[in-house]
Amino acid sequence: MNPIKPNSFRMYLPWHGWVGVVIMVTSQLLLYMGNRFVANWLTPMMWTGYIIAVDGLVYRLQGESWLTTRRREFPLLVLVSVGVWLIFEVYNFHLQNWLYQVLPTNPLVRNIAYFWSFSTIMPGVFETANLVEILLNQRRGAEHKWPRKSGIGPSWAWFITGISFITIPLALPIHIATHLFGFVWIGFFLLLDPINERLGSPSLRVKMRFGNRIPVIALLISGMICGFLWETWNYQAYLADGGHWVYTIPESLRIFGWHFGKMPVLGLLGFPLFALELFAFYNLIREMLGGKRVFE
Numbered sequence: 001m002n003p004i005k006p007n008s009f010r011m012y013l014p015w016h017g018w019v020g021v022v023i024m025v026t027s028q029l030l031l032y033m034g035n036r037f038v039a040n041w042l043t044p045m046m047w048t049g050y051i052i053a054v055d056g057l058v059y060r061l062q063g064e065s066w067l068t069t070r071r072r073e074f075p076l077l078v079l080v081s082v083g084v085w086l087i088f089e090v091y092n093f094h095l096q097n098w099l100y101q102v103l104p105t106n107p108l109v110r111n112i113a114y115f116w117s118f119s120t121i122m123p124g125v126f127e128t129a130n131l132v133e134i135l136l137n138q139r140r141g142a143e144h145k146w147p148r149k150s151g152i153g154p155s156w157a158w159f160i161t162g163i164s165f166i167t168i169p170l171a172l173p174i175h176i177a178t179h180l181f182g183f184v185w186i187g188f189f190l191l192l193d194p195i196n197e198r199l200g201s202p203s204l205r206v207k208m209r210f211g212n213r214i215p216v217i218a219l220l221i222s223g224m225i226c227g228f229l230w231e232t233w234n235y236q237a238y239l240a241d242g243g244h245w246v247y248t249i250p251e252s253l254r255i256f257g258w259h260f261g262k263m264p265v266l267g268l269l270g271f272p273l274f275a276l277e278l279f280a281f282y283n284l285i286r287e288m289l290g291g292k293r294v295f296e
Contacts, residue, residue, distance in 0.1 A: 013060055014056050014059055014068075015056075016055065017052065017055065017056015018053075020051065020054070023046075023049030023052065024053065027045045027046055027049065031240055041242075042233055042243070043233050043234060043237060044120055046229075046233045052067065054130075058130045066123065066126070074123070076286070077123055077126070077282065080286075081118060088184070091184050094174060095174075095177055096248055097178065097247060099248060101243070101245065101246060102237075102241060103243055124226050128225050129221075132221045136217065140214070152209055155194035155197060155205065159191060161187075161190050162190030163191055164187070165184065165186060165190065166183070166188060169181070169183050178249075185274050185277070186276075186277070188277045189277040191280075192281060192284050193205050195284060196284055199287050220272040221272070227270075231261035231262065235261030244262070247264060249266075
């Protein structure tokens with residue numbers, strides 16, 4: 001779809017995009033003023049504003065977005081986001097790579113905080129990837145022809161490697177498994193993307209095999225951008241003594257003690273791979289539920 005030409009600066013974002021901007025700016029101002037509610041709920045509040053704002057920008061650039069033309073499907077995206085992240089939480093029971101601090105004492109409120117926070121993960125990554133992909137396609141030009149097919153290895157090799165990566169850490173003692181979190185951040189993609197390919201669901205293997213690497217690049221860039229945002233807002237919450245998480249990554253994996261926020265710099269490499277996994281997870285679940293026939 002051709003980008004929509006802005007008529008004026010006032011019309012650069014649709015109204016819901018401006019709502020997202022207002023949520024983000026207001027949250028930051030209240031945090032600066034010492035508001036305790038915002039300190040405790042900063043991460044989900046900022047991500048909610050960010051998702052709405054970026055969705056408005058995506059809609060402005062291509063005339064369609066999750067919250068406008070795909071809003072019937074958006075609740076599924078939210079629910080899958082929560083469900084998929086709970087899988088990683090289960091892994092964390094054994095890997096012990098992070099823990100949450102300054103949580104609400106009321107169990108109901110705490111569960112609401114978990115749900116709200118986890119529900120923003122996939123939308124944040126996918127909205128960012130959509131925006132990055134639009135910008136990359138504009139840079140390459142609408143008439144760009146994909147290069148010839150490229151080899152990416154047999155699907156069975158990806159599948160077996162993926163199974164190995166997600167099972168080996170669980171089979172090892174905790175003091176060893178805690179060093180292998182990187183296996184989990186790529187293993188599910190290697191396992192699930194070949195399944196999506198076989199089912200005819202959107203697959204990054206298929207896109208790469210036919211030379212279209214932009215969706216992969218967009219997801220990788222999105223993962224890194226979202227990783228920096230997650231750690232930035234988490235660190236702000238930590239400084240304000242609000243709800244946040246800390247990492248318990250072994251000292252052997254900490255490079256000279258360098259951190260970005262609370263995250264050791266080596267851990268930042270997991271975010272781009274995590275974005276690929278989210279893509280594979282979502283498209284598999286969507287296919288299992290009937291794909292486009294159900295939600296469009």
